[in-house]
Amino acid sequence: MRTTRRTRGRVAVPALLAMSLLAACGSGGDGGSAGSTDAAGGEEASCTNTITKTDAQQVTVWAWYPAFADVVDLFNETHDDVQVCWTNAGQGNDEYTKFSTAIEAGSGAPDVIMLESEVISSFAIRDALVDLSQYGADEVEDDYTAGAWKDVSSGDAVYGIPVDGGPMGMLYRQDIFDQYGVAVPTTWDEFATAAQALKDAGFEGYITDFPTNGRAFNQALFAQAGSAPWTYDNAEPTEVGITANDEGAKKVLEYWDGLIEDGVVGTEDAFTTDYNTHLVDGTYATYLAAAWGPGYLSGLADADSDAVWRAAPLPQWDASSPVQVNWGGSTFAVTSQSEIPEAAATVAKEIFGTEEAWKIGIEKGALFPLWKPILESDYFRDLEYPFFGGQQINKDVFLDAAAGYEGFTFSPFQNYAYDQQTTVLFDMVENGTSAGDALDTLQETLVTYGKEQGFTVSE
Amino acid sequence: MATTLADRAAQTGRAPRALRPDREVGGGRRIGSHVFLLLLVVYFVLPLWWLLVASTKSNSGLFVGDGGPLWFNSEFSLLDNLRGLGTHNGGIYWRWLGNSFLYAFAGGIGATVLSILAGYGFAKYRFRGRTFAFALLLGSVMVPLTALVIPTFVLLSKFDLVNTVWAVILPSLLSPLGVYLMRVYTQDAVPDEMLDAARVDGAGELRVFFQVALPLLRPAIVTVLLLTVVGTWNNFFLPLAMLQDPDLLPVTVGLNGWQALSNAGAGGEQVWNLITTGAFVSILPLIVAFLALQRYWQGGLSHGSVK
Numbered sequence: 001m002r003t004t005r006r007t008r009g010r011v012a013v014p015a016l017l018a019m020s021l022l023a024a025c026g027s028g029g030d031g032g033s034a035g036s037t038d039a040a041g042g043e044e045a046s047c048t049n050t051i052t053k054t055d056a057q058q059v060t061v062w063a064w065y066p067a068f069a070d071v072v073d074l075f076n077e078t079h080d081d082v083q084v085c086w087t088n089a090g091q092g093n094d095e096y097t098k099f100s101t102a103i104e105a106g107s108g109a110p111d112v113i114m115l116e117s118e119v120i121s122s123f124a125i126r127d128a129l130v131d132l133s134q135y136g137a138d139e140v141e142d143d144y145t146a147g148a149w150k151d152v153s154s155g156d157a158v159y160g161i162p163v164d165g166g167p168m169g170m171l172y173r174q175d176i177f178d179q180y181g182v183a184v185p186t187t188w189d190e191f192a193t194a195a196q197a198l199k200d201a202g203f204e205g206y207i208t209d210f211p212t213n214g215r216a217f218n219q220a221l222f223a224q225a226g227s228a229p230w231t232y233d234n235a236e237p238t239e240v241g242i243t244a245n246d247e248g249a250k251k252v253l254e255y256w257d258g259l260i261e262d263g264v265v266g267t268e269d270a271f272t273t274d275y276n277t278h279l280v281d282g283t284y285a286t287y288l289a290a291a292w293g294p295g296y297l298s299g300l301a302d303a304d305s306d307a308v309w310r311a312a313p314l315p316q317w318d319a320s321s322p323v324q325v326n327w328g329g330s331t332f333a334v335t336s337q338s339e340i341p342e343a344a345a346t347v348a349k350e351i352f353g354t355e356e357a358w359k360i361g362i363e364k365g366a367l368f369p370l371w372k373p374i375l376e377s378d379y380f381r382d383l384e385y386p387f388f389g390g391q392q393i394n395k396d397v398f399l400d401a402a403a404g405y406e407g408f409t410f411s412p413f414q415n416y417a418y419d420q421q422t423t424v425l426f427d428m429v430e431n432g433t434s435a436g437d438a439l440d441t442l443q444e445t446l447v448t449y450g451k452e453q454g455f456t457v458s459e
Numbered sequence: 460m461a462t463t464l465a466d467r468a469a470q471t472g473r474a475p476r477a478l479r480p481d482r483e484v485g486g487g488r489r490i491g492s493h494v495f496l497l498l499l500v501v502y503f504v505l506p507l508w509w510l511l512v513a514s515t516k517s518n519s520g521l522f523v524g525d526g527g528p529l530w531f532n533s534e535f536s537l538l539d540n541l542r543g544l545g546t547h548n549g550g551i552y553w554r555w556l557g558n559s560f561l562y563a564f565a566g567g568i569g570a571t572v573l574s575i576l577a578g579y580g581f582a583k584y585r586f587r588g589r590t591f592a593f594a595l596l597l598g599s600v601m602v603p604l605t606a607l608v609i610p611t612f613v614l615l616s617k618f619d620l621v622n623t624v625w626a627v628i629l630p631s632l633l634s635p636l637g638v639y640l641m642r643v644y645t646q647d648a649v650p651d652e653m654l655d656a657a658r659v660d661g662a663g664e665l666r667v668f669f670q671v672a673l674p675l676l677r678p679a680i681v682t683v684l685l686l687t688v689v690g691t692w693n694n695f696f697l698p699l700a701m702l703q704d705p706d707l708l709p710v711t712v713g714l715n716g717w718q719a720l721s722n723a724g725a726g727g728e729q730v731w732n733l734i735t736t737g738a739f740v741s742i743l744p745l746i747v748a749f750l751a752l753q754r755y756w757q758g759g760l761s762h763g764s765v766k
Contacts, residue, residue, distance in 0.1 A: 101700045110703075273521075
């Protein structure tokens with residue numbers, strides 16, 4: 001008993017040691033962040049770029065394009081009252097993870113954030129984004145196509161300023177089509193015929209790939225046949241309409257299911273090593289791509305010097321009334337944590353609002369502009385792409401695709417919807433579920449989930 | 460995948476032993492177990508081999524090289540890739556590697572020190588609430604660090620520590636498993652009689668701890684140190700959520716960012732070769748650490764079981 005007592009007194013020593021160690025770390029942290037410039041923390045965000053006009057108001061921006069560095073410098077040179085402090089907080093989901101954490105915590109988000117249009121509703125419903133219509137978004141509305149503007153709007157509210165888009169076309173291997181004497185398809189009927197013809201002529205690859213994890217890509221293909229799975233307006237945030245198994249989606253999925261069963265289309269998962277390999281080694285004769293696809297493809301341009309890539313419009317269901325669709329792209333939104341929303345809105349509106357900025361974006365970043373003054377300029381229309389043998393792919397393909405795009409309504413739980421889409425498509429490809437059943441299952445799952453989340457769901 | 464292989468491994472491993480009474484000749488058994496071990500070696504080494512091979516390939520050579528996925532291409536680009544790591548984004552890769560070292564050692568050493576102190580305290584002192592505190596600790600072993608990231612973020616953002624190195628180091632200092640290991644090991648390896656003898660000789664508690672107990676704990680210290688260093692080195696979600704500044708990222712999160720950008724399309728920046736080479740370079744320090752500390756590490760693991 002006595003020993004216990006004695007030791008109880010002494011045990012305080014290691015405990016004190018531990019505490020002082022922790023305390024030392026804590027105070028060191030304060031000193032570190034205040035003292036050094038490159039390890040600044042908390043409110044004093046550190047910028048990847050150097051800001052010379054230190055008196056001006058600073059707007060923090062998260063954006064992931066590497067080419068953005070020069071765009072930021074340009075903006076800061078040409079503005080005296082507002083300066084951009086840029087951080088590359090990761091691409092897509094990496095950045096969204098950080099943004100979500102910051103929303104939960106109530107602090108830590110930047111003033112302006114780059115978002116893909118498909119996630120705007122998901123963040124708007126969490127009150128994480130500012131409605132830009134109160135900060136003069138309508139002044140720049142005419143600078144964008146109606147479709148691009150619809151993608152950043154929800155009802156009367158505007159949650160982002162469009163940056164770049166992904167109007168879709170078909171990139172194809174001219175040399176493969178020539179070698180097997182098959183004509184390049186312009187409609188989906190011709191596409192199916194060409195797929196079979198290539199195979200019959202001895203082509204060992206596939207005409208293209210239909211990835212079960214295609215997510216936005218698959219949804220765009222569905223939309224081309226008129227599928228509009230979501231009805232949603234952020235003004236009525238608890239009401240959502242879901243028709244994931246509408247006729248358009250069923251028509252498209254049955255078409256691809258048929259091609260897969262005939263063995264003329266690959267089913268490799270997108271964004272895997274095998275998929276990348278097959279894109280560049282001539283296994284796929286076409287790459288159904290967004291306008292940023294050429295940038296992606298030419299990143300591996302030196303893979304096969306004999307490959308002859310050309311661009312053509314996306315095949316159509318009805319050649320007499322073509323429908324254009326979009327896959328991906330990005331926007332700038334202002335977060336509701338911003339204490340300077342007006343300045344932030346200025347940055348969102350103006351940073352990609354000059355020809356100089358866009359020339360950087362186009363030439364260094366391979367971005368497809370949605371800003372009309374450059375989109376409709378001679379410079380962009382006549383631009384020749386060495387990767388396509390000098391073809392003017394904008395004039396031939398993507399400008400029409402962008403102009404014809406009418407916009408899309410995304411889900412307030414888009415990410416979940418994509419995940420479920422992947423699940424049912426995988427079931428279709430691997431387990432032989434019919435296309436119709438797959439989409440019915442998807443519809444059922446989404447409706448159940450929507451109700452569980454507290455939405456009033458209409459079907 | 461891992462479980463099925465492990466299951467199969469368990470079965471194959473048991474089969475020869477069951478045969479032993481009937482079989483007098485040991486040759487067949489040895490071949491069986493050798494084949495089995497060889498399979499395991501292939502299973503564990505193959506990814507590393509792939510990484511080594513991949514780090515010598517150019518960006519497009521990774522996809523369409525003449526060597527296939529498991530052999531070198533005729534074109535050898537390792538040096539180019541290393542040079543690329545030094546120049547891409549201003550050589551930020553080496554900064555990431557430095558950050559990983561900082562986090563791993565600050566977090567690892569700090570966690571080890573705390574584990575030793577706490578484990579020793581639990582093992583050798585009786586105080587009110589000890590059983591309860593230890594039960595709490597055992598419970599928290601079950602809670603993965605990942606699940607605590609959001610609450611930790613909220614906590615740290617209150618102290619303005621988010622997006623600083625402390626946002627990674629402070630949470631890494633806690634290692635319930637380390638405390639548990641240290642307690643169990645201390646109970647076994649440091650006899651109470653020895654401590655009492657030291658006390659009788661007039662040593663104070665600090666002296667008892669530093670000069671009597673600590674030397675006996677060396678194998679366990681190395682074990683816990685390795686576990687915590689490796690744990691912090693490989694930690695992914697914590698820095699992903701806590702840090703925005705690219706200059707503060709550890710190599711795991713940084714490389715993942717490059718991969719996302721390579722996959723993103725727009726921006727057109729594909730640096731697969733730098734990702735594979737960067738991943739390869741980043742595992743070298745861990746391999747060196749394991750080889751160098753192997754002696755202590757093995758001693759630490761087996762010590763408790765023999766006793």
